[in-house]
Amino acid sequence: MTITPRIELRTGQSLIMTPQMQQAIKLLQLSNIELKEFVETELIENPLLDRDEGKENLDENMEREHGGEDEGLAENIDSEHLEVESEKDFVSNNVEQKLQENEVSSLDIDDFGNVWDVEDTFQNKNTSPNSLSDRSNQINNFTEYPYSIEQTIKQEISLREHLLNQIQLEIKDHTDRKIAIFLTSHLDEIGRISEDLSELGSQIGCNEKKIETILLTMQEFDPAGIFARTLSECWAIQLRDKDRLDPAMETLLNNIELLKIHDYKQLSQLCKVSVEDIRDMISEIWSLNHNPVELFNDPIIQPVAVDVLMRQTDNKNFVVELNSSELPKVLFNNDYYVEICQNLKTSEEKQYVAEKYQCANWLIKSLHQRATTILKVATAIVLKQNAFFEHGIEHLIPLALKDIAEDVEMHESTISRVTTNKYIDTPRGIFELKYFFSSALDSVDGDNSLSSEAVKHQIKKLIENENMDSILSDDKLVNILHKNGVQIARRTIAKYRESMKIPSSVDRRRAKRMIF
Structure with missing residues (x-):
């Protein structure tokens, strides 16, 4: 060769x-x-x-x-x-x-x-x-x-990304999550919702009560004070986060107009505390942040063309x-x-x-x-x-x-x-344009697709309404959803259940026996 x-x-x-x-x-x-x-x-x-x-x-x-x-x-x-x-x-x-x-x-x-x-x-x-x-x-x-790995590591997460990550973790329902993203886009430059909730509801096509329920959930997000509607509500959220929102402090915040004119005597009577306590409470309020988004370098209101x-x-x-x-x-x-x-x-x-x-x-x-x-x-x-x-x-x-x-x-x-x-x-x-995309599951008849988030919502509701005598196993959930027109496998049920941190049927039965 x-x-x-x-x-x-x-x-x-x-x-x-x-x-x-x-x-x-x-x-x-x-x-x-x-x-x-x-x-x-x-x-x-x-x-x-x-x-x-x-x-x-x-x-x-x-x-x-x-x-x-x-x-x-x-x-x-x-x-x-x-x-x-x-x-x-x-x-x-x-x-x-x-x-x-x-x-x-x-x-x-x-x-x-x-x-x-x-x-x-x-x-x-x-x-x-x-x-x-x-x-x-x-x-x-x-x-x-060109972006190097070092530059990528140094990049700080933006406020919008920080909020979207919390939405993904805390809000499981698909529709509620879309509303939450919608509310995020309506934050002003200091992280507040200044628009009327009824107007926002009519704009996106849902009632004011649902908007408010989701907003209250989002007010628990970090940074403390985000998604407040007023300055007093912003302070209340931060005090609640510190476990300092007692009845006296809540009354003080509800009468913030008296605080503006320094009517400490009237505030003392309303809050049922001494004037010295009022002064201490005011000092604590002044230590709070009226602009919770200032810790982030990027503005919440990004220029959108x-x-x-x-x-x-x-x-x-x-x-x-x-x-x-x-x-x-x-x-x-x-x-x-x-x-x-x-x-x-x-x-x-x-x-x-x-x-x-x-x-x-x-x-x-x-x-x-x-x-x-x-x-x-x-x-x-x-x-x-x-x-x-x-x-x-x-x-x-x-x-x-x-x-x-x-x-x-x-x-x-x-x-x-x-x-x-x-x-x-x-x-x-x-x-x-990305807003309009979400994952889907096939229906039984094959004519319509169902959002995966909507199916998770159905699973959650079924488990919430189960009683101790009839704990729903994953196989039973498959049968119920199939009757409701949802084509889904048992392993998918288990995956969705685990993603929502819902225990298995055995663990749920054991927990309910301990309660009752």
């Missing part, structure tokens, strides 16, 4: 993520605020790009492109029949398919408008990924903002459209491009202009594809969650990324990127 060198020719297929596709994916996962910062950097570094300062060009180009209609990139949805009435604003080509194209159509100078009016605006027959500039290569991969607008027309149709006012509008400076091309002398100058030309090309295309993808996904979500927008939180159906991915013919990872940090302004308030 001998080893000799030889030349072989092989053919094969492999998937390669081009720099252009990487840039499009990167832009897709940015929020509007992050996108503006990214575009600002590009405008500084690329002389062939200009910012569209006004709205006139946008409106004129929209009118020219859409035949005089003023809806822009919008979808008109029949809320009764759940059909898209007009699909002319949808991009017919699959966005993911277009991301893989390495060629672009010819450049028409007159077609350079804002980002919404540009489709396939450039062509450079000599274009290749290798011709991109260093800056472009940096943009088109995932190393532009709404990506999608949703409104209901007089004929009960939902219209979903992009919020063009929040989107960066980029123009190609063709006059400057023609001017500098006439004066290029060295190969370095020609290479520089070619690189900037290519960067401008892919930025404009990627922005347009990002916008149409967000619109398409948001419209699909509104169609799925139509009952929620019509009737409220109780009608929010379970929804998975896979459901939307199948509807819009995209990959689940694309749907995940599109729905993260993207917001929709609806008649029921502003929601992150």
Whole structure:
């Protein structure tokens, strides 16, 4: 046996993520605020790009492109029949398919408008990924903002994340959890709920009593004093947390107007304590924190740039459209491009202009594809969650990324990127697109899906109502739920029960015998 060198020719297929596709994916996962910062950097570094300062060009180009209609990139949805009435604003080509194209159509100078009016605006027959500039290569991969493990460890948890973690731990019911997240989004800058509960209830579609019940639970969250409605309630929560909210202190807080005018004598009579005790109580109150969220570096009210607008027309149709006012509008400076091309002398100058030309090309295309993808996904979500927008939180159906991915013919990872940090302004308030997703279980008849949180709620209620003579085993729970239309396995019952910290049937029977 001998080893000799030889030349072989092989053919094969492999998937390669081009720099252009990487840039499009990167832009897709940015929020509007992050996108503006990214575009600002590009405008500084690329002389062939200009910012569209006004709205006139946008409106004129929209009118020219859409035949005089003023809806822009919008979808008109029949809320009764759940059909898209007009699909002319949808991009017919699959966005993911277009991301893989390495060629672009010819450049028409007159077609350079804002980002919404540009489709396939450039062509450079000599274009290749290798011709991109260093800056472009940096943009088109995932190393532009490198994060080391050390940086990740040093990152502090935000207040919003801190509250959401507590919601996941303390609130088990799926609907209640959604309401809790809704309340979190309505905290003011010092961590209070300043809006009227009845207004919040009507906005999300549930009664005031339910809102208040959930709010009282959330007032036990850390930091102490969060979710209070007034300053006195904020102090009361902190005192209760320290086990110092006795009847005298509670009376003092209920008469805070006397505290403002320093009427210690009247307070002494109401609280049935001496004036000296009143002074001590006041000193204790002053030691409390009137702004419980100040320990967190990030503000609770994060700037939210709404990506999608949703409104209901007089004929009960939902219209979903992009919020063009929040989107960066980029123009190609063709006059400057023609001017500098006439004066290029060295190969370095020609290479520089070619690189900037290519960067401008892919930025404009990627922005347009990002916008149409967000619109398409948001419209699909509104169609799925139509009952929620019509009737409220109780009608929010379970929804998975896979459901939307199948509807819009995209990959689940694309749907995940599109729905993260993207917001929709609806008649029921502003929601992150992720808000509308939750896990589900199949029903017995297979026609409907049931939220896993709703099934947990059923299991909890059944166990709470059991008596000592009829303790429900996991097998019995399976049979009961099956009769109620829920297809579930015994091991799933056990998993859900353990997640809610509910003992087994044997332990529950033993505990009840000890009580009785």
